[in-house]
Amino acid sequence: MNHSLVLAARPSGLPKKTDFAIVEQPIPQAGEGQIVVRNAFASLDPALRQRMTLEDSYVKRIELGESLSATTVGTVVESRHPRFAKGDHVVGHHTISDYSVSDVAPTTRHVSPQVAALSNHLSILGMTGLTAYFGILRVGRISQGETVLVSAAAGAVGSIVGQIARLRGCRVIGIAGSPEKARRLIDEFRYDGAIDYRGLDLAGLTAAIRQQAPDGVDVYFDNVGGIQLDAALDCLRNNGRVALCGLISQYNSANPSVTLHNLFKVIARSICIQGFIVRSYADEFEAAAAELAQWVERGDIRFREQIVEGLEQAPEAFLHLFSGANDGKLMVRLAG
Numbered sequence: 001m002n003h004s005l006v007l008a009a010r011p012s013g014l015p016k017k018t019d020f021a022i023v024e025q026p027i028p029q030a031g032e033g034q035i036v037v038r039n040a041f042a043s044l045d046p047a048l049r050q051r052m053t054l055e056d057s058y059v060k061r062i063e064l065g066e067s068l069s070a071t072t073v074g075t076v077v078e079s080r081h082p083r084f085a086k087g088d089h090v091v092g093h094h095t096i097s098d099y100s101v102s103d104v105a106p107t108t109r110h111v112s113p114q115v116a117a118l119s120n121h122l123s124i125l126g127m128t129g130l131t132a133y134f135g136i137l138r139v140g141r142i143s144q145g146e147t148v149l150v151s152a153a154a155g156a157v158g159s160i161v162g163q164i165a166r167l168r169g170c171r172v173i174g175i176a177g178s179p180e181k182a183r184r185l186i187d188e189f190r191y192d193g194a195i196d197y198r199g200l201d202l203a204g205l206t207a208a209i210r211q212q213a214p215d216g217v218d219v220y221f222d223n224v225g226g227i228q229l230d231a232a233l234d235c236l237r238n239n240g241r242v243a244l245c246g247l248i249s250q251y252n253s254a255n256p257s258v259t260l261h262n263l264f265k266v267i268a269r270s271i272c273i274q275g276f277i278v279r280s281y282a283d284e285f286e287a288a289a290a291e292l293a294q295w296v297e298r299g300d301i302r303f304r305e306q307i308v309e310g311l312e313q314a315p316e317a318f319l320h321l322f323s324g325a326n327d328g329k330l331m332v333r334l335a336g
């Protein structure tokens with residue numbers, strides 16, 4: 001039998017464990033052009049919270065009783081698709097289940113357990129590393145000598161962003177949510193400066209950024225929004241860039257009311273704010289993952305993974321993304 005994580009109730013505010021349920025169904029079979037994947041790991045991403053309620057997002061809202069879905073990595077156990085054979089290892093957007101039936105999207109791709117552990121294809125070599133890679137290089141368009149500021153900097157995406165920026169010769173400052181995370185930014189992820197934002201209001205955070213970057217910030221990579229975005233806008237230099245990756249501070253709010261006191265600075269300093277979705281770069285995933293793998297092999301990039309065991313643990317672990325209790329790329333180990 002197959003076990004899937006489904007949406008039991010639409011959350012209002014922070015989800016509760018009762019908003020999720022596990023259902024048992026027969027193992028699916030592949031139709032023409034489809035594959036069935038026995039999943040080894042499923043990624044637990046902040047964006048899943050959006051898809052539990054938001055109707056007009058870039059991906060379809062999840063209906064009540066429907067399986068939650070995410071990027072998973074696993075083994076093909078049945079194939080009726082010419083590009084995939086039984087036994088292949090694949091990454092793709094699938095249900096969070098022991099087994100998923102997949103139509104094979106452009107983002108479904110082969111991965112090799114010889115290159116890296118399967119879980120790494122969801123973290124550093126998967127959407128997490130790729131988001132950091134394309135976000136900071138293509139959207140942030142960083143150059144040597146620039147000052148880069150990153151929010152949720154000790155998190156899965158943020159920790160990779162800072163390290164790529166340092167590899168490109170930038171000075172990197174991170175914002176994170178505890179003294180331990182701030183220390184980790186310096187000691188483990190080799191940031192040049194770190195700020196613990198807890199307890200700081202807009203003025204306090206702005207002052208802390210100015211202290212770390214007295215000549216201003218060239219590129220701000222935003223995972224958070226809210227006060228962090230507002231403070232960063234105040235500290236950006238002329239022609240500064242914002243790579244808008246995520247707005248996690250508002251994902252649990254039904255009607256987020258965001259006041260940006262510093263929005264006029266975008267005009268006054270010719271600042272460019274650009275949002276992006278990593279899957280827009282799907283054609284280039286292979287090349288980018290190969291470069292990330294090289295950096296890891298050379299010891300130039302460090303990353304953390306937090307793996308919880310089994311579907312039962314997934315709802316509680318998912319909530320850690322919003323309290324900051326997750327420790328690296330969060331994923332759940334499944335049957336595969």
Ligand SMILES: NC(=O)c1ccc[n+]([C@@H]2O[C@H](COP(=O)([O-])OP(=O)(O)OC[C@H]3O[C@@H](n4cnc5c(N)ncnc54)[C@H](OP(=O)(O)O)[C@@H]3O)[C@@H](O)[C@H]2O)c1
Pocket residue numbers: 045046047127128131152153154155156157158175176177178181223224244245246247248249250276277278279320321322323324325326328329330
């Ligand atoms: N655009 C894309 O294609 C794309 C793809 C993947 C991910 N993303 C976005 O990237 C961001 C990071 O995702 P991730 O998977 O790497 O997660 P993560 O950073 O590993 O975990 C989320 C972190 O966000 C911080 N956070 C949570 N609630 C917050 C709040 N209310 N205010 C301030 N900080 C808060 C916490 O860190 P602290 O303890 O430091 O507060 C938490 O650990 C998310 O916004 C996600 O939606 C975008």
